[in-house]
Amino acid sequence: MVEIGKFNKLKVLRQADFGYFLDAETGETDDDILLPNRSTLGKTVTINDEIDVFIYKDSKDRLTATFAKPLAEVYQLAYLKVVSVTDIGAFVDFGLERDLFVPIKEQNYILVEGNSYLFYIYVDKTNRLAASTFIDDYLDNTEDYLVGTDVEGIVYGFQTNGSVMVAIDSKFRGVILKNEYYNRIIPGETIKLRVKKHFEDGKMSLTPRKVAVDERLALEDVILKYLQEHDGTMPYNDKSSPEDIKAEFHQSKNYFKNALGGLMRNNLITQDETGTKLK
Incomplete structure (x- = not known):
């Protein structure tokens, strides 16, 4: 049987003006799968050949074959870009002509057009390929x-x-x-x-932190740059609130105090009740 969302080895049965029909191994002519001319990617196709093609459903809900390699196959995880967001769901670039649909119920967070996310590829109840952000079970x-x-x-x-x-x-x-x-x-x-x-x-x-000594040295550079860009002074010192330090420097108060201590030991700054100054 043909597996949707995967590469299948299928026999070429006949040719038409618009492409080739492949044997879906169902024994029913109506179920033969079309390989459109545009999806041959310039490869030579001959009647009775067995070829490896990727199978998915086109915009008219018909099984379609292509030599193109998608960014992932079914039941895999893939980092894919959102190309549009609608009221019923989002669509992500899958590397093929037809984008993958992400239903609202499969969105664990708000998807933003142009951003990329990690998705799980699956086959929905209508045998179409779809994607989900609920990936924890597959890690x-x-x-x-x-x-x-x-x-x-x-x-x-x-x-x-x-x-x-x-x-x-x-x-x-x-x-x-x-x-x-x-x-x-x-x-x-x-x-x-x-x-x-x-x-x-x-x-x-x-x-995301570096090892302690590297973190301190990196933060020292950030503090020096801040001082240089603010006329050599800032209203922050080792008495500043953790909230103020987090908001301005995106660091904990403990790391901030350690960095100030390193700068003072190197005689680069001074502190008083108003803040910190370059020497």
Whole structure:
């Protein structure tokens, strides 16, 4: 039987002006699948040949074949771009003529036209290919990544406590705890991370922070740049509120204090009750 959303090896039965008909192995002529001329991609097709083609449904709901390679096959995860958003759902670029539909009920968060997200490809009740943002069930846990390893992840949602759900290499589950990030993070965003530890269930605890000394040095550079751009002064010091520091520098107060301490040890700044100044 033909598998929708996958490459199938099918026999070429006959040729028409507009393309070739392929044997769907159902024994019914009406079920033969059309390979349109435009979908041959210039390849030579001969009657009785067995060819590998991708099968999907066209805009008229007919099974259609193509030599084109989509960005993913059915039952796979793929990072796809949203090309339009409508009242009934969104459409994403799949690499073929027809875009993939993402029903409203399969959207775990608001999709934005032009942005890319991680989707699971499936066959719906009408045998059409569709996509879903609910991907957690299709990811695995792993302890193969050593603590301290640099990884890259795609955000695919948020837990109720504010922790960020991240897919590593589009295969494995990871989480960024709420106290590990200070910048705004959005679904579909690709983030460079570091493995902090492994939870008992195998899920990875991740952090966007560098190791402590690198984090401090990077923040020192940010503070110096801020001072240089504000006439050598700022209203923030080691007594400033955590909320003010987070809003301006996207860091915790503890990291901010450590960076100020490093700059003072290097005799680059001074602090008083009004804030911080360049020397």
